[in-house]
Amino acid sequence: MPELPDVEVLKGRLERTSLGRRISRVEVRDGRVVGEVSARGLREALEGRSLRRVHRHGKNLFAGVEGGGWVLMHFGMAGGLSHLPGTEEEPPHVRLLLGFDGGDRLAFTDRRALGRVHPIRDPESFVREKGLGPDALRVDYPSFRERLGGRRGAVKSVLMNQGVVAGLGNIYSDEVLFRARLHPRTGADRLGEEDIRRLFEATGGVLQTAIDRGADPEALPGSFLLPRRREGARCPRGNGEIRRLRIAGRTAYYCPACQPGRRES
Ligand SMILES: [Zn+2]
Incomplete structure (x- = not known):
């Protein structure tokens, strides 16, 4: 199960490959990935925009979207992110695919389909609503x-x-x-x-x-x-x-x- 270090590594991957890139296409391959939200809700939150910043709290990754709003990524038991340049073949178990201008893609993979990607208001209220303690790496x-x-x-x-x-x-x-x-x-x-x-x-x-x-x-x-x-x-x-x-x-x-x-x- 992805724990804090795994999610920190995924955060770095997202920062290096995907920040500031215009998302031209959002493919929800498995409706479970968006949780309570509809696939359309996620498409509307992301299509035509770019991710501007990333924040991690515990095992949760948050991507700030251009123009406001945030998207939560939680990796469940077996989730991950793969950046696919050009024509590189998709890995197995892709639940969600973001296509960028220029043709490269970001795949949210999850063998167990327990991970979630969906819009939230902001990280602070998410952390409060879920009753999460302080981040284990930043706590004093x-x-x-x-x-x-x-x-x-x-x-x-x-x-x-x-x-x-x-x-x-x-x-x-x-x-x-x-x-x-x-x-x-x-x-x-x-x-x-x-x-x-x-x-x-x-x-x-x-x-x-x-x-x-x-x-x-x-x-x-x-x-x-x-x-x-x-x-x-x-x-x-x-x-x-x-x-x-x-x-x-x-x-x-x-x-x-x-x-x-x-x-x-
Ligand atoms: Zn010993």
């Missing part, structure tokens, strides 16, 4: 501590709760917990000041490193968990084997030696 420490501390539930679930901080999903929350040396089931309300400080630093560090490496978990440094996120793999710190467990319906990977569980008091 006092706000992070206030939003995380005292929450009930496993720290893994709390980190993935988009209403607490927006941007972390199942994959990168594992890396954050590994770097902060916290067992994924630790109750968030049992975290001390030092734990929260380590979590905050791990969150920023992991997300920025992932973005710098093109959001490819396999390209992360050898000291990271994600390149070997599978049961029985050797911990990169060399002290144990990676294990997995289910938390709130998701699979967490962790090192029991680096991330020991707390004894209940």
